[in-house]
Amino acid sequence: MLKKERQAYILHQVNLHNKVLSSSLSSEINVSEDTIRRDLQELAEEGKIIKVHGGALSHSFSQVHFPADVVYSQNQKKIIAEKAISLISNGMFILTSGGTTILEMARMLPPQLKATFISGSIGAILEYMHHPNIEVILIGDKISKSSKITVGAEAIAKIKQIRADICFLGTNAIDIQHGITDNDWEVVQLKKAMIESSQKIVCLAIAEKINTFQPIQIGGLDKIDILITELPPEDPLLKPYADAGITVL
Amino acid sequence: MLKKERQAYILHQVNLHNKVLSSSLSSEINVSEDTIRRDLQELAEEGKIIKVHGGALSHSFSQVHFPADVVYSQNQKKIIAEKAISLISNGMFILTSGGTTILEMARMLPPQLKATFISGSIGAILEYMHHPNIEVILIGDKISKSSKITVGAEAIAKIKQIRADICFLGTNAIDIQHGITDNDWEVVQLKKAMIESSQKIVCLAIAEKINTFQPIQIGGLDKIDILITELPPEDPLLKPYADAGITVL
DNA sequence: CGGCTTTCTGCGTTTTTGTGCAGTAATTTA
DNA sequence: TAAATTACTGCACAAAAACGCAGAAAGCCG
Numbered sequence: 001m002l003k004k005e006r007q008a009y010i011l012h013q014v015n016l017h018n019k020v021l022s023s024s025l026s027s028e029i030n031v032s033e034d035t036i037r038r039d040l041q042e043l044a045e046e047g048k049i050i051k052v053h054g055g056a057l058s059h060s061f062s063q064v065h066f067p068a069d070v071v072y073s074q075n076q077k078k079i080i081a082e083k084a085i086s087l088i089s090n091g092m093f094i095l096t097s098g099g100t101t102i103l104e105m106a107r108m109l110p111p112q113l114k115a116t117f118i119s120g121s122i123g124a125i126l127e128y129m130h131h132p133n134i135e136v137i138l139i140g141d142k143i144s145k146s147s148k149i150t151v152g153a154e155a156i157a158k159i160k161q162i163r164a165d166i167c168f169l170g171t172n173a174i175d176i177q178h179g180i181t182d183n184d185w186e187v188v189q190l191k192k193a194m195i196e197s198s199q200k201i202v203c204l205a206i207a208e209k210i211n212t213f214q215p216i217q218i219g220g221l222d223k224i225d226i227l228i229t230e231l232p233p234e235d236p237l238l239k240p241y242a243d244a245g246i247t248v249l
Numbered sequence: 250m251l252k253k254e255r256q257a258y259i260l261h262q263v264n265l266h267n268k269v270l271s272s273s274l275s276s277e278i279n280v281s282e283d284t285i286r287r288d289l290q291e292l293a294e295e296g297k298i299i300k301v302h303g304g305a306l307s308h309s310f311s312q313v314h315f316p317a318d319v320v321y322s323q324n325q326k327k328i329i330a331e332k333a334i335s336l337i338s339n340g341m342f343i344l345t346s347g348g349t350t351i352l353e354m355a356r357m358l359p360p361q362l363k364a365t366f367i368s369g370s371i372g373a374i375l376e377y378m379h380h381p382n383i384e385v386i387l388i389g390d391k392i393s394k395s396s397k398i399t400v401g402a403e404a405i406a407k408i409k410q411i412r413a414d415i416c417f418l419g420t421n422a423i424d425i426q427h428g429i430t431d432n433d434w435e436v437v438q439l440k441k442a443m444i445e446s447s448q449k450i451v452c453l454a455i456a457e458k459i460n461t462f463q464p465i466q467i468g469g470l471d472k473i474d475i476l477i478t479e480l481p482p483e484d485p486l487l488k489p490y491a492d493a494g495i496t497v498l
Numbered sequence: 499c500g501g502c503t504t505t506c507t508g509c510g511t512t513t514t515t516g517t518g519c520a521g522t523a524a525t526t527t528a
Numbered sequence: 529t530a531a532a533t534t535a536c537t538g539c540a541c542a543a544a545a546a547c548g549c550a551g552a553a554a555g556c557c558g
Contacts, residue, residue: 252515252516281517281518283518283519284516284517284518287516302525302526
């Protein structure tokens with residue numbers, strides 16, 4: 001088993017179960033605990049997991065601990081959310097994934113807006129529920145504790161029954177070559193279904209996610225209609241995407 | 250259980266109940282009181298809780314003054330929750346409605362418990378998600394903002410596909426003549442479906458709901474297997490229900 | 499192709515960390 | 529003030545981490 005492969009597996013396990021033990025990983029993959037420890041350390045340095053004595057935890061596990069950095073990217077997300085909201089009008093059926101950017105958008109929805117929001121993300125649903133004029137449809141199925149969304153065949157089947165006007169995807173990684181990618185298999189399946197069920201696909205991504213990629217592909221750039229970042233549309237970083245036929249906001 | 254994990258659990262408990270006892274935490278998590286004390290100390294040093302003799306308090310507690318009757322009915326619900334939890338064992342499929350009593354039960358589930366919980370109540374789902382060993386299945390459909398649960402034909406159809414071991418119903422009103430009743434049409438439909446899909450039906454009701462009724466019937470007393478209140482089972486108020494063949498706890 | 503470097507992995511040893519226990523001091527409660 | 533809880537201290541033991549090292553594998557290059 002290759003190092004990269006191993007780390008991808010570890011990351012997946014962490015995101016799935018919220019925690020991993022060095023000892024159990026070691027026996028699962030058949031490498032020494034030393035190697036596991038080194039992998040965990042690398043992943044921790046990249047900020048993908050939180051290393052603790054005995055194993056590692058997923059980032060979402062200890063939500064509380066996101067200091068100064070959070071406020072900074074909060075503002076970025078507000079800019080993105082504003083642009084996204086400008087695409088919504090009354091009466092629309094809107095499909096959304098989860099993720100902090102989507103949550104920010106949900107919070108900023110204008111109170112007069114009348115629309116139907118469909119999502120499997122618990123966090124997003126909670127936000128939508130606060131709004132007076134929004135109909136909320138919850139996609140049900142097994143809940144993934146790490147990503148706090150519903151996942152599974154039922155959820156996907158349900159999404160496939162829908163014909164939404166527009167779909168907002170919180171984007172974990174996007175680049176020219178691989179399109180949009182993610183690191184959780186089940187989340188990927190869900191997003192794929194969402195793309196199939198929507199007339200227009202909007203990707204919300206903060207700039208640091210641009211030109212990065214993750215192990216699993218959701219879809220190529222050709223699936224995307226609109227890309228929203230906190231940068232001005234004419235930023236050179238975004239030029240390749242505009243050239244690929246995507247509307248950049 | 251990892252140290253960080255344990256501390257996260259403790260913190261969650263503190264924020265939930267506003268206080269924790271070292272002794273009860275120790276037996277819940279199965280570590281020595283010494284370890285708990287050291288955890289509390291660390292959390293206190295980080296300013297996340299207030300350590301006191303015998304346990305710890307939440308920060309918010311020191312400020313807010315709870316009206317006595319809130320605490321009182323909180324305690325009633327805790328008694329009910331405890332009795333209800335005694336009916337649950339590992340591996341069970343458990344269907345639950347919403348309501349504050351159910352929420353209290355969800356909060357008090359022992360961390361070692363491995364079971365599958367199925368619900369359409371957003372609040373309950375959020376609680377279940379915090380527990381390390383519980384599988385959570387979310388019933389999806391349109392969300393009723395007033396009751397904060399999913400309602401509708403899809404939700405009912407989904408429930409009908411389930412064969413649960415036990416079903417816990419938060420009860421709004423119960424009396425000898427009308428059985429269990431409620432005042433929300435859609436909630437009633439859902440609870441009816443839940444009753445049909447479960448082997449054993451448990452009603453959780455605080456004493457003040459006993460011998461009251463609401464406009465819409467969910468089901469007669471014959472549908473109920475177990476009735477749980479905060480009163481001792483031999484309380485005369487409950488005698489008619491025991492006579493009707495219901496196990497009263 | 500052969501030699502060189504670099505990277506990766508596993509092993510043994512030393513440190514550090516986490517946990518429980520016993521005895522004692524401090525505190526609550528009656 | 530006495531009895532009972534709870535807190536603290538030092539210690540012992542186990543588990544995990546860190547460190548240095550050596551062999552294996554992969555990549556590079558003339």
